Amino acid sequence: MSEPRPFPLPDLQHASTAPLWKAAARGEFALPRCRDCWAFDWYPKGHCRKCHGSNIDWTTLSGRATLFSWAVVKRALHKPLAPIAPYVSAIVEIDDDRLTRFVTRLIDCEPAELRIGMPVEVRFADLGYPAVETGIMAPLFAPSTQ
Ligand SMILES: [Zn+2]
Incomplete structure (x- = not known):
């Protein structure tokens, strides 16, 4: 094995x-x-x-951005990512320049409530948030609270 x-x-x-x-x-x-x-x-x-x-x-x-697109990954095709599934893979447009898109994960969100164009903001969390402790802080995003 x-x-x-x-x-x-x-x-x-x-x-x-x-x-x-x-x-x-x-x-x-x-x-x-x-x-x-x-x-x-x-x-x-x-x-x-x-x-x-x-x-x-x-x-x-600023860390402020707009949700451009996303996918809810319920079953990770790449097996090492299975412990963090389900997770939301996303593309956000940074508010400092809407032509610049950043691939990230959304956290602290209800997938059914996500909408294209909704404001999101950066949240720094362990890359393996929340299931795997990697020790690496990553710029993840969450629905804006402001
Ligand atoms: Zn230039």
Whole structure:
């Protein structure tokens, strides 16, 4: 019999996304942004999609967003994710720039009450929230309380 595969964890040291995880550990939601034209560089390419410059820096954002789409995963196709099912996989548009979409999980929500366009906000929680303790804080989202 083979060992069960561990819960999938991100590479916290990967240069393109390490600042995201470091910010989340501080309780901040940050994405890379061009310092010349203010366009976001997400998912990071290392250069600006708009002006093609390379003057990119990580910016702390409000953490407010709008629900673009979601799926309730009742039975994880990837077995290591089974302990956290059911969970809500989602795409949110960050309010700082609606053209920038962020793939995340929704927490603290009733799936039947989710609506496209509803306001959501970042919540920092363990990546394996709530079933698996990973020790990694992740920018997850929840329906806005404001
Ligand atoms: Zn730019």
